[in-house]
Amino acid sequence: MIINKISSVKKNPVTDEKAANVEIQIPIGVDEGSEKIIMRLFTIKPKGYSPLHTHNYEHLVKVESGKGIVVSSEGETQISEGDFVFVLPNELHQFKNPYDEEFKFICVIPRVL
Amino acid sequence: MIINKISSVKKNPVTDEKAANVEIQIPIGVDEGSEKIIMRLFTIKPKGYSPLHTHNYEHLVKVESGKGIVVSSEGETQISEGDFVFVLPNELHQFKNPYDEEFKFICVIPRVL
Numbered sequence: 001m002i003i004n005k006i007s008s009v010k011k012n013p014v015t016d017e018k019a020a021n022v023e024i025q026i027p028i029g030v031d032e033g034s035e036k037i038i039m040r041l042f043t044i045k046p047k048g049y050s051p052l053h054t055h056n057y058e059h060l061v062k063v064e065s066g067k068g069i070v071v072s073s074e075g076e077t078q079i080s081e082g083d084f085v086f087v088l089p090n091e092l093h094q095f096k097n098p099y100d101e102e103f104k105f106i107c108v109i110p111r112v113l
Numbered sequence: 114m115i116i117n118k119i120s121s122v123k124k125n126p127v128t129d130e131k132a133a134n135v136e137i138q139i140p141i142g143v144d145e146g147s148e149k150i151i152m153r154l155f156t157i158k159p160k161g162y163s164p165l166h167t168h169n170y171e172h173l174v175k176v177e178s179g180k181g182i183v184v185s186s187e188g189e190t191q192i193s194e195g196d197f198v199f200v201l202p203n204e205l206h207q208f209k210n211p212y213d214e215e216f217k218f219i220c221v222i223p224r225v226l
């Protein structure tokens with residue numbers, strides 16, 4: 001059993017050139033011995049955004065704090081604390097923060113590497 | 114893409130006879146089309162506990178609110194908001210709430226049924 005406090009988990013910028021002002025922490029991942037599932041925490045700063053993209057694996061998202069916009073092929077939806085988002089494999093998606101406070105969410109994925 | 118507000122997700126008691134005062138919600142699961150990973154939210158009321166047990170799949174846990182005790186073969190650890198717990202497959206574990214307020218945590222598992 002491994003217990004990680006989020007305050008001790010390294011925070012790195014997301015370097016994807018189609019992202020801006022996004023940071024990632026991985027409180028439960030390969031380093032903790034998780035072989036099938038990875039739990040990440042993203043922080044999108046004001047005016048930041050993740051890439052508008054698709055990939056062949058799903059996202060299970062839970063908003064932690066702040067509010068943001070999730071983009072799909074059907075448009076934009078505001079999400080905030082207490083909202084869960086399931087993004088299907090190969091579904092277009094993006095997370096944006098046009099607001100003035102940080103937008104934080106958990107994003108769980110299958111281990112893909 | 115499916116967006117679920119936690120307030121609209123049905124809450125059911127955990128009926129395991131070795132559990133007490135535990136409720137479960139499944140904001141992202143089979144009903145949402147998630148084929149590999151299930152995201153559950155547990156609420157353990159004061160004096161409640163989950164079973165002390167093992168199973169052949171992992172848990173990825175994030176404490177949402179309140180505080181509780183996680184039990185492993187090595188003893189008991191208090192956990193609270195901002196803590197993440199990775200329980201390995203086949204590892205003994207239990208979650209308990211000896212405190213006076215509700216203890217809530219996300220628990221992600223691979224789809225096992």
